[in-house]
Amino acid sequence: MRFLSPQTSLSLRSLHNSIAPSSQTNSFTLSRSVAAAAAMDSSSSTPCKLVLCGKSSAENEIAKSLMNNNSLKLPDNVQVSTLLHSEIIDKQQQQQNEESFCIERFMNSLSTNQFGRLLIWSPKLPSTHDVVSNNFGELPIGAVCVADVQYKGRGRSKNVWESPTGCLMFSFTVQMEDGRVVPLLQYVVSLAVTEAIKDVCDKNVVSQDVSLRFDSLICTHLGVYDLFQGLPLIDVRIKWPNDLYLNGLKVGGILSTSTYKSKKFNVSIGKYVSFSVIYNCIGLNVDNEKPTTCLNAFLRELSAAACALRREDIVAAFLNKFEIFYDLFINGGFQTLEELYYKTWLHSGQRVIIQEKNENQVVENVVTIQGLTSSGYLLAISEDNHMCELHPDGNRYIGVTFPDIYCSLG
Numbered sequence: 001m002r003f004l005s006p007q008t009s010l011s012l013r014s015l016h017n018s019i020a021p022s023s024q025t026n027s028f029t030l031s032r033s034v035a036a037a038a039a040m041d042s043s044s045s046t047p048c049k050l051v052l053c054g055k056s057s058a059e060n061e062i063a064k065s066l067m068n069n070n071s072l073k074l075p076d077n078v079q080v081s082t083l084l085h086s087e088i089i090d091k092q093q094q095q096q097n098e099e100s101f102c103i104e105r106f107m108n109s110l111s112t113n114q115f116g117r118l119l120i121w122s123p124k125l126p127s128t129h130d131v132v133s134n135n136f137g138e139l140p141i142g143a144v145c146v147a148d149v150q151y152k153g154r155g156r157s158k159n160v161w162e163s164p165t166g167c168l169m170f171s172f173t174v175q176m177e178d179g180r181v182v183p184l185l186q187y188v189v190s191l192a193v194t195e196a197i198k199d200v201c202d203k204n205v206v207s208q209d210v211s212l213r214f215d216s217l218i219c220t221h222l223g224v225y226d227l228f229q230g231l232p233l234i235d236v237r238i239k240w241p242n243d244l245y246l247n248g249l250k251v252g253g254i255l256s257t258s259t260y261k262s263k264k265f266n267v268s269i270g271k272y273v274s275f276s277v278i279y280n281c282i283g284l285n286v287d288n289e290k291p292t293t294c295l296n297a298f299l300r301e302l303s304a305a306a307c308a309l310r311r312e313d314i315v316a317a318f319l320n321k322f323e324i325f326y327d328l329f330i331n332g333g334f335q336t337l338e339e340l341y342y343k344t345w346l347h348s349g350q351r352v353i354i355q356e357k358n359e360n361q362v363v364e365n366v367v368t369i370q371g372l373t374s375s376g377y378l379l380a381i382s383e384d385n386h387m388c389e390l391h392p393d394g395n396r397y398i399g400v401t402f403p404d405i406y407c408s409l410g
């Protein structure tokens, strides 16, 4: 493994142009300031509505106590109004609003033992990340927060995440004791998103009519459909470390943050333990074509008769998938998912140029991406057979076309 000195600044670009450059204009993480985004919220004086719903009576009891004790808080003194889904009288009216998240539909598709069993839904809030991170102590692990609109959406590298209707935006928590594997969890999340989208496409077969089946047959013949029946598979791919790409365009992203909690008393095992809490946040453009593309626009291009994907189905399928993957990851390590991960990411065998900047000189080296290192960075091999580790560099753009990663300390 080659180790590079801290002073060395390396940038990296692909030799192939198979992936669109990750520029600030074709992603959702536009560099508008968070303050400007917050100022856009004209209704900040009205309380933020949080609707709680449990999968079973156990989680509904937790929901009731959160509401009765006014436990849920938001930063910046944003007022919160907590409601129980079971007590909303105008449920029927809500369901008629096509754009609103259908809680019943989500709960019916959810089949997990832990993740997503307590749902917090809001028609409009600052950021789902703020809800799960500010209320960690109150919420059961795995509680999920979904918003129809965010007015203070966060992207990585302090970017703003544009969060209009049609974008699926949700966050949930995970608690882990082994800090060494925490950096790999975000890859489990990415993989669960791409697999969930495939699952939803597969399952939609039951709702298709005869004409779509006929359509599907023709397309299968043409090689567009992966399955004899079912919606065309939407092949969302992972652009390391945390972007989701469809047809060369960014369609979603993952933001994972973590905090370390030292020596808390664990009642169930009767001893003090240290652990990390990871806030996993997902933004996926399901139904809004701006500024790049969305899953449903892609589907419509494949088949005019295809049913649109619904956010409720995707979040539920994600949590179902994530629970299975998380179990494999915790019990067998990331290697249990590695093969699938490498099939899904965009980088296997990709040749990239590393630019090493030393004072005024730029030296270029070609390396080939091999996979991930045990700590979750990119493992690459140079033409003279030296291994090196490539680190992400947020959105820094160093005058090269691809990607937004560069090589730093090994």
Ligand SMILES: O=C(O)CCCC[C@@H]1SC[C@@H]2NC(=O)N[C@@H]21
Pocket (backbone or CB within 6 Å): 029, 126, 127, 128, 129, 150, 152, 153, 154, 155, 156, 157, 159, 161, 168, 169, 170, 171, 242, 243, 252, 253, 254, 255, 281, 282, 283, 284
């Ligand atoms: O920069 C990225 O690509 C990651 C974007 C993550 C956006 C999601 S949307 C739901 C959650 N709430 C936020 O404020 N951000 C994340």
